[in-house]
Amino acid sequence: MRQLLLLLLTASVSSAAEVLVDDVPLPVDPEALMSVPEIILHWGYPVESHNVVTADGYVLTLHRIPHGRNETAESARNTSRPVVFLQHGLMCSSSMWVLNLPHQSAGFVFADAGYDVWMGNSRGNIYSRRHLRMTEESDNFWRFTWQQMAEHDLPASIDGVLKATNQSYVYYVGHSQGALSMFAKQAVDPAFAPKIRQLFALAPVARLAHTQGAFTYLGKMYDQAKGLLALFGDGQFLRNNLLTRILADLLCDSTLSNPLCTNLIFSISGPDSHQFNNTRVPIYLAHNPAGTSIRNMVHFAQMVHNKRFAPYDLGKDVNMKLYGAPFAPEYDVSQVASPTYLFYSDADWLASPEDVEGFLMRRLNSTVLRVATRLTDFNHNDFMWGLRARKEIYDPIDNIIRQDVRRQEIRYVLSAKDGKASQSIKVLYNKKSQSKNRRMKRIIVKKVVHSSINSQSAASLERAKMKRDEEKS
Numbered sequence: 130m131r132q133l134l135l136l137l138l139t140a141s142v143s144s145a146a147e148v149l150v151d152d153v154p155l156p157v158d159p160e161a162l163m164s165v166p167e168i169i170l171h172w173g174y175p176v177e178s179h180n181v182v183t184a185d186g187y188v189l190t191l192h193r194i195p196h197g198r199n200e201t202a203e204s205a206r207n208t209s210r211p212v213v214f215l216q217h218g219l220m221c222s223s224s225m226w227v228l229n230l231p232h233q234s235a236g237f238v239f240a241d242a243g244y245d246v247w248m249g250n251s252r253g254n255i256y257s258r259r260h261l262r263m264t265e266e267s268d269n270f271w272r273f274t275w276q277q278m279a280e281h282d283l284p285a286s287i288d289g290v291l292k293a294t295n296q297s298y299v300y301y302v303g304h305s306q307g308a309l310s311m312f313a314k315q316a317v318d319p320a321f322a323p324k325i326r327q328l329f330a331l332a333p334v335a336r337l338a339h340t341q342g343a344f345t346y347l348g349k350m351y352d353q354a355k356g357l358l359a360l361f362g363d364g365q366f367l368r369n370n371l372l373t374r375i376l377a378d379l380l381c382d383s384t385l386s387n388p389l390c391t392n393l394i395f396s397i398s399g400p401d402s403h404q405f406n407n408t409r410v411p412i413y414l415a416h417n418p419a420g421t422s423i424r425n426m427v428h429f430a431q432m433v434h435n436k437r438f439a440p441y442d443l444g445k446d447v448n449m450k451l452y453g454a455p456f457a458p459e460y461d462v463s464q465v466a467s468p469t470y471l472f473y474s475d476a477d478w479l480a481s482p483e484d485v486e487g488f489l490m491r492r493l494n495s496t497v498l499r500v501a502t503r504l505t506d507f508n509h510n511d512f513m514w515g516l517r518a519r520k521e522i523y524d525p526i527d528n529i530i531r532q533d534v535r536r537q538e539i540r541y542v543l544s545a546k547d548g549k550a551s552q553s554i555k556v557l558y559n560k561k562s563q564s565k566n567r568r569m570k571r572i573i574v575k576k577v578v579h580s581s582i583n584s585q586s587a588a589s590l591e592r593a594k595m596k597r598d599e600e601k602s
């Protein structure tokens with residue numbers, strides 16, 4: 130079996146598009162054939178694409194939805210909006226946040242709730258395949274893992290957003306590898322934490338000691354995978370291919386002929402969702418996998434094999450020289466300093482409750498870990514495509530950010546005496562949560578902190594929410 134997998138992994142090449150056309154005899158929604166900016170325009174939202182360059186020369190594309198459908202560019206310009214930054218997981222792209230209907234997709238939900246939405250694209254995916262000095266044909270282009278995404282992609286992306294928006298921090302939402310890389314970044318770079326006002330980690334992976342699905346095989350195949358890298362060097366991880374089909378046969382009941390089973394993303398993260406809109410499955414298949422490096426996959430295989438949350442393992446000899454130990458030291462999760470909110474689930478093959486509760490929740494500083502929400506029956510992809518995701522994840526995140534903005538707002542009002550600011554606090558006190566705000570005010574009066582957030586953000590979020598509440602009633 131293992132030899133067979135190795136053989137197939139090395140032998141097969143075929144493109145995602147072909148497999149999609151051959152294997153999925155389903156009616157296809159138009160978004161399947163659109164790029165992310167096209168999808169955003171298709172639903173009537175404004176979109177911008179921004180390039181940022183990493184310290185090691187990769188050109189990454191950020192996609193932005195500057196405001197919701199019911200605002201004009203002018204009304205949006207008049208208000209300062211808190212930034213929500215969305216970072217995708219392994220082998221995915223910014224598309225993952227916009228593939229459902231607007232009222233279900235994180236990208237659109239946050240834009241309509243009054244935020245300035247930015248979506249990152251990690252090096253190597255289809256939107257971030259340029260480099261100042263190399264082409265994607267070069268093996269060296271693919272010489273990276275999530276370790277470099279943490280080290281270089283995150284600061285380039287976040288700093289780019291802060292510069293473009295003139296804000297001093299973002300609210301960060303990371304799925305899977307998007308959460309992992311943020312933990313790794315903050316573990317080694319405490320100066321980065323203040324740029325992340327709050328960290329929302331969805332299906333957060335860190336230590337992978339209890340995976341199910343293709344990753345378990347990947348961990349078992351680690352020695353071969355390592356050999357493969359040694360033999361063939363770096364390159365793009367193959368997209369849909371025979372390996373995928375073999376894994377599908379292993380993991381799926383072939384009598385069901387679930388089209389998800391032919392896609393590697395789903396062999397890794399679990400094909401069985403109890404909350405997918407099945408009509409939209411062809412769209413998920415068309416946009417995923419969006420590409421990564423073989424080396425990144427080998428890094429994940431290492432993590433499963435070694436059960437450690439550590440930098441890429443370069444082998445005993447190099448480790449001895451670099452670290453004076455046979456293994457690289459694990460990332461110190463206790464150094465994460467942004468207030469952190471975890472969303473995880475018992476049905477997740479990758480971010481298993483055993484690993485989230487047994488590793489992350491134990492190691493995160495207890496003053497930093499604010500809330501850990503254990504959801505029922507979310508598989509790894511349901512965090513972005515499940516029909517319950519909005520109600521159980523995005524709306525709660527919106528409320529947490531809103532409270533934080535309100536707190537900032539009160540501090541701002543108490544520390545600045547200009548008329549504009551005190552006007553906007555009236556908006557807050559008119560709301561139902563008046564008594565709660567008073568309590569908060571009493572607490573905060575003791576410790577007035579000046580904040581850079583524009584006093585209008587809270588008011589504009591409040592307006593967006595009131596509008597939605599009105600529409601609901």
Ligand SMILES: *[C@@H]1O[C@H](CO)[C@@H](O)[C@H](O)[C@H]1NC(C)=O
Nearest residue numbers: 197198199241242596597600
């Ligand atoms: C935008 O406004 C239209 C018309 O008033 C309404 O039907 C729609 O639900 C609103 N959408 C959002 C996201 O607020």
Ligand SMILES: *[C@@H]1O[C@H](CO)[C@@H](O)[C@H](O)[C@H]1NC(C)=O
Nearest residue numbers: 201202203204205206207208
């Ligand atoms: C934007 O702000 C200006 C100046 O405060 C105001 O005159 C204008 O009416 C505002 N526009 C909108 C669309 O709110």
Ligand SMILES: *[C@@H]1O[C@H](CO)[C@@H](O)[C@H](O)[C@H]1NC(C)=O
Nearest residue numbers: 294295296297580581582583
């Ligand atoms: C950026 O924000 C600072 C204060 O936070 C303000 O003084 C400055 O004018 C702003 N610049 C722009 C271009 O809006």
Ligand SMILES: *[C@@H]1O[C@H](CO)[C@@H](O)[C@H](O)[C@H]1NC(C)=O
Nearest residue numbers: 158230233406407408409516
């Ligand atoms: C499922 O997707 C289809 C087609 O994209 C859409 O028409 C339908 O409203 C969606 N159903 C739900 C429950 O979201």
Ligand SMILES: *[C@@H]1O[C@H](CO)[C@@H](O)[C@H](O)[C@H]1NC(C)=O
Nearest residue numbers: 463464466493494495496497
């Ligand atoms: C946790 O964070 C608090 C506040 O930043 C700090 O004082 C404390 O030393 C941290 N604890 C550990 C174990 O790092």
